[in-house]
Amino acid sequence: MKNSTRQQTNRKLAARLAGVTLAMFAFGFALVPLYDVFCDITGLNGKDVNRISVVEPAAVDGSRWVTVEFLSNSNAAGSWEFQPSISKLRVQPGKLYSVSYRAHNPINRVMTMRAVSSIAPGTAAGYVNKLECFCFRQQRFAADERRLMPLRFMVNPTLPPEVGTISIAYTLFNSLDGESAPDS
Numbered sequence: 502m503k504n505s506t507r508q509q510t511n512r513k514l515a516a517r518l519a520g521v522t523l524a525m526f527a528f529g530f531a532l533v534p535l536y537d538v539f540c541d542i543t544g545l546n547g548k549d550v551n552r553i554s555v556v557e558p559a560a561v562d563g564s565r566w567v568t569v570e571f572l573s574n575s576n577a578a579g580s581w582e583f584q585p586s587i588s589k590l591r592v593q594p595g596k597l598y599s600v601s602y603r604a605h606n607p608i609n610r611v612m613t614m615r616a617v618s619s620i621a622p623g624t625a626a627g628y629v630n631k632l633e634c635f636c637f638r639q640q641r642f643a644a645d646e647r648r649l650m651p652l653r654f655m656v657n658p659t660l661p662p663e664v665g666t667i668s669i670a671y672t673l674f675n676s677l678d679g680e681s682a683p684d685s
Contacts, residue, residue, distance in 0.1 A: 561595035562658045568592075569656070571600060572670035580607055581614075583673045586649070594658040601649040602635065602671065606642035613641045613676040616650075621668040628657040629667060639676045 569592055571585035582605035592598050606612050616636040620626040631637075635650035642648065656667065 560658060561593050563593060565594055565658075565662075566591050567594060567656055567660065567664070568666045569598075569654075570666065570668040571602075572668055573602060574670065574672040576672050576674050581605065581673060582607065583671075592656055594656045594660055597632070597653060597655050599651060599653045601651050603647070604640070604642070604650055604673070605645075605647045607645060609644045611641065611643055613639050615639050615674050615676045616671045617674060619670050619672075621670070622664065624661060625656075625664050625667045628660040628664075629669065630655045630657060636671060 569590050571588055571590070573584045575581040575583045582603065584603055586601045586603060590598060590600060602616075604614070606614075618634070618636045620629055631652065631654045633651055633653040635652065640648075640650065652669075654669075
């Protein structure tokens with residue numbers, strides 16, 4: 502009798518473990534779409550790119566000023582130099598502005614990089630319209646090449662009034678296809 506009780510307990514334990522394993526697998530599968538939704542809402546990890554659209558001329562809100570901060574990180578191999586030409590800019594919503602980022606490939610070989618942007622606070626991500634951005638495509642750098650990379654943007658005048666500062670951050674990554682990218 503004791504042996505059949507033990508077998509029954511083992512079967513219940515095996516069924517529970519199989520259920521937990523199945524639940525973990527399903528949760529892992531669901532993480533990708535959940536992460537995409539989270540990034541769409543917050544504007545993190547460059548997901549604000551999906552919100553870029555044709556910018557229609559807007560009336561400049563001359564009574565309002567918003568501070569835009571420019572940040573940079575290099576997650577690329579080696580000691581890449583990557584920074585904005587200015588750290589802050591006061592802008593009027595509806596007006597077009599241009600800034601640039603400086604990049605330098607100190608590595609003694611050709612490198613292809615990709616810049617991924619994020620905008621904070623997340624509520625502002627849908628109100629920053631990029632017309633020209635080095636983040637739209639991969640950037641191929643020759644060995645020891647230095648480059649100014651342009652960013653042209655406009656803050657939409659419908660930006661909620663409680664948002665007074667917007668941070669636009671770019672992280673530079675090695676492109677996965679590296680040297681196979683065509684010259685641009």
